[in-house]
Amino acid sequence: MALLVLPACLLVLGLLIGPMALMFRISLNQFSPTQLMIEAFSFSNYVQAAADPYYQEVILTTLGMALLCTALTLVIAFPTAYWLGRLESRWKSLVVIATLFPLLVGNVVRSAGWMALFTREGLINMVLLKAHVISEPLTLMYTPKAVVLGIIAVVLPYMILTIAAVIESIPRDLEDAAANLGASAFQQFWRVILPLSAPGVAAGSILVFVLCMNTYATAVLLGGPRFKMMAPAIFDQFVRGNNWPMGATLAFMLLAVTMSFTIFGSIAFARRYRMR
Amino acid sequence: MISRRHFLSAGAGAATILASGTPGARAASGQVVVGTWGGDYGQLLTDLIDKPLLAPKGIEVLQDVANADPRKTKLLAERQSRRGSMDVACLSDSDHYIVAGTNVFDAVDATKVSRLNKVFPELRTDTAIPHIYSAQVILYNENLVNTPPTSWADLWDPKWRGRVGLADILYPANTLAAALAGGGGVSNYDPAEKKLMELRSLDVKIYPSNEALAAGLKSEEVWLTTMWLARGFMWKKAGIPLSHVVPKEGAVAIVFEASVPRNARNKEGGFAYLDAMLDAKAQIAFADKMGYVPTVSDAVLPEDLAKHVSLSEADRGKLLKPDYKYQTERSQRTLDFWNKQFKG
Numbered sequence: 001m002a003l004l005v006l007p008a009c010l011l012v013l014g015l016l017i018g019p020m021a022l023m024f025r026i027s028l029n030q031f032s033p034t035q036l037m038i039e040a041f042s043f044s045n046y047v048q049a050a051a052d053p054y055y056q057e058v059i060l061t062t063l064g065m066a067l068l069c070t071a072l073t074l075v076i077a078f079p080t081a082y083w084l085g086r087l088e089s090r091w092k093s094l095v096v097i098a099t100l101f102p103l104l105v106g107n108v109v110r111s112a113g114w115m116a117l118f119t120r121e122g123l124i125n126m127v128l129l130k131a132h133v134i135s136e137p138l139t140l141m142y143t144p145k146a147v148v149l150g151i152i153a154v155v156l157p158y159m160i161l162t163i164a165a166v167i168e169s170i171p172r173d174l175e176d177a178a179a180n181l182g183a184s185a186f187q188q189f190w191r192v193i194l195p196l197s198a199p200g201v202a203a204g205s206i207l208v209f210v211l212c213m214n215t216y217a218t219a220v221l222l223g224g225p226r227f228k229m230m231a232p233a234i235f236d237q238f239v240r241g242n243n244w245p246m247g248a249t250l251a252f253m254l255l256a257v258t259m260s261f262t263i264f265g266s267i268a269f270a271r272r273y274r275m276r
Numbered sequence: 277m278i279s280r281r282h283f284l285s286a287g288a289g290a291a292t293i294l295a296s297g298t299p300g301a302r303a304a305s306g307q308v309v310v311g312t313w314g315g316d317y318g319q320l321l322t323d324l325i326d327k328p329l330l331a332p333k334g335i336e337v338l339q340d341v342a343n344a345d346p347r348k349t350k351l352l353a354e355r356q357s358r359r360g361s362m363d364v365a366c367l368s369d370s371d372h373y374i375v376a377g378t379n380v381f382d383a384v385d386a387t388k389v390s391r392l393n394k395v396f397p398e399l400r401t402d403t404a405i406p407h408i409y410s411a412q413v414i415l416y417n418e419n420l421v422n423t424p425p426t427s428w429a430d431l432w433d434p435k436w437r438g439r440v441g442l443a444d445i446l447y448p449a450n451t452l453a454a455a456l457a458g459g460g461g462v463s464n465y466d467p468a469e470k471k472l473m474e475l476r477s478l479d480v481k482i483y484p485s486n487e488a489l490a491a492g493l494k495s496e497e498v499w500l501t502t503m504w505l506a507r508g509f510m511w512k513k514a515g516i517p518l519s520h521v522v523p524k525e526g527a528v529a530i531v532f533e534a535s536v537p538r539n540a541r542n543k544e545g546g547f548a549y550l551d552a553m554l555d556a557k558a559q560i561a562f563a564d565k566m567g568y569v570p571t572v573s574d575a576v577l578p579e580d581l582a583k584h585v586s587l588s589e590a591d592r593g594k595l596l597k598p599d600y601k602y603q604t605e606r607s608q609r610t611l612d613f614w615n616k617q618f619k620g
Contacts, residue, residue, distance in 0.1 A: 036378060119495075120497060225484050226619045240447075
């Protein structure tokens with residue numbers, strides 16, 4: 001039986017661990033503008049990046065955006081997930097497909113659509129100007145608000161489907177029993193549904209948080225050149241600066257922060273809701 | 277497994293050997309993979325070079341479309357590989373200098389590229405052919421800017437507060453323009469840092485791409501920018517009311533080049549491609565469609581086209597060639613300053 005996991009393990013080892021080990025080795029090298037990369041074995045890139053106020057701000061912005069987007073996505077997704085989990089209709093599979101539909105469009109294409117809405121001559125400004133709500137076009141593009149909206153649009157289906165799958169498995173009788181014992185709708189949600197759906201909330205939040213931490217296209221296209229997140233900063237070092245050692249260093253720093261928060265969050269969540 | 281590419285090149289090679297009887301004398305044929313930009317440039321390569329000039333010779337061209345940065349990264353990542361993924365790599369002169377420094381490209385000479393003797397001598401390099409070129413100028417909205425600027429320094433006039441826009445992707449060229457405005461030059465970017473911070477305090481707008489900058493100019497969000505003259509020509513053709521000025525401190529030239537990587541699978545095809553890129557008729561058509569100036573002496577532009585895309589005799593005297601060595605050695609500082617201080 002144990003052999004059944006072998007193909008997946010080999011795939012992960014070959015395509016994830018191998019390149020990551022190589023990348024980690026690169027992060028210990030030194031950059032030279034003319035030779036590009038000089039063989040070395042030093043953690044100086046990590047020290048330099050960690051001490052640089054610019055990268056500290058980039059990491060904090062990335063973390064802040066990821067936490068905010070995860071929280072907002074959870075709040076927006078939960079009611080829909082509850083409705084979907086409780087839906088008993090022959091159209092249920094169509095609703096699930098409709099939820100997945102945004103994932104069929106690539107991030108870049110989706111962001112391009114948002115750009116058409118947000119520009120000075122975009123749909124939102126056009127409607128508001130025509131309705132005389134505003135006299136000058138609003139600046140919507142290249143703002144953090146645009147990035148938050150764009151990211152939530154990308155990650156919402158993941159959260160909805162993960163939570164809906166868990167809610168589906170919670171017997172409806174438990175809500176009826178709670179109501180029978182005098183629990184209000186909010187008490188039913190807070191004392192029964194939320195604790196029992198905790199595994200789905202935790203899994204969905206982790207999935208969404210990891211995706212938000214690694215946001216690239218949405219941050220670049222909707223946030224503009226001045227918006228700072230880690231994935232564009234890594235791209236900058238690898239591709240625009242040809243500085244692979246620093247690019248690899250930043251990638252591992254992003255990985256470390258993401259893993260730390262994911263593990264810490266999972267433990268905290270498990271303790272709060274006594275998940276096993 | 278035999279790929280289609282192997283099959284084609286092996287088949288074509290065998291056929292030529294049989295025909296010529298001498299392995300060394302075989303003509304270029306088979307499939308050539310060209311790493312290039314997409315959009316108008318890629319389409320014009322197809323229409324003006326691939327189909328009319330190379331297809332009749334039995335060369336099938338496949339385009340590996342990407343921006344310069346991913347292409348540069350791919351060339352560097354593949355440099356240790358015995359076989360690379362590109363037979364021709366198109367890059368700007370500055371990018372070519374960086375990649376060529378790692379010994380990625382084969383030497384180019386007249387035995388491999390017969391039309392090399394028609395190339396203007398000042399544009400020649402050891403490992404690339406110059407395909408087209410242009411110069412960095414100031415573009416301004418002729419309806420809104422009543423007194424056109426005459427120098428880079430004029431862009432720092434407070435009366436243009438919030439009306440100057442820059443493309444983020446052109447950060448090296450923008451940094452050089454700032455250096456020139458501050459009294460520096462192609463070998464001295466030091467004044468650029470102070471000047472860029474001044475421009476920041478004048479509410480300069482930064483756009484992620486040239487296309488986004490064009491949209492900003494069209495919507496009159498910005499009135500002035502620094503850009504390649506050729507881009508300005510295209511934007512004018514697209515209906516944006518723009519004029520250009522060659523600044524008195526000098527205009528930096530940009531040359532778009534093409535090279536054959538050392539590990540190209542079809543080197544002969546690659547060099548045949550470089551030769552076709554220097555075709556006079558194709559170069560004139562590139563100038564007409566994209567506004568970039570020919571690099572060969574026998575490609576003479578019609579007068580009405582030349583006045584829009586070429587520099588006058590006086591302006592040609594202001595053309596500056598980048599100091600590639602200085603620019604490369606300072607590249608990390610330039611990028612860091614642009615990201616951390618100027619945009620930060």
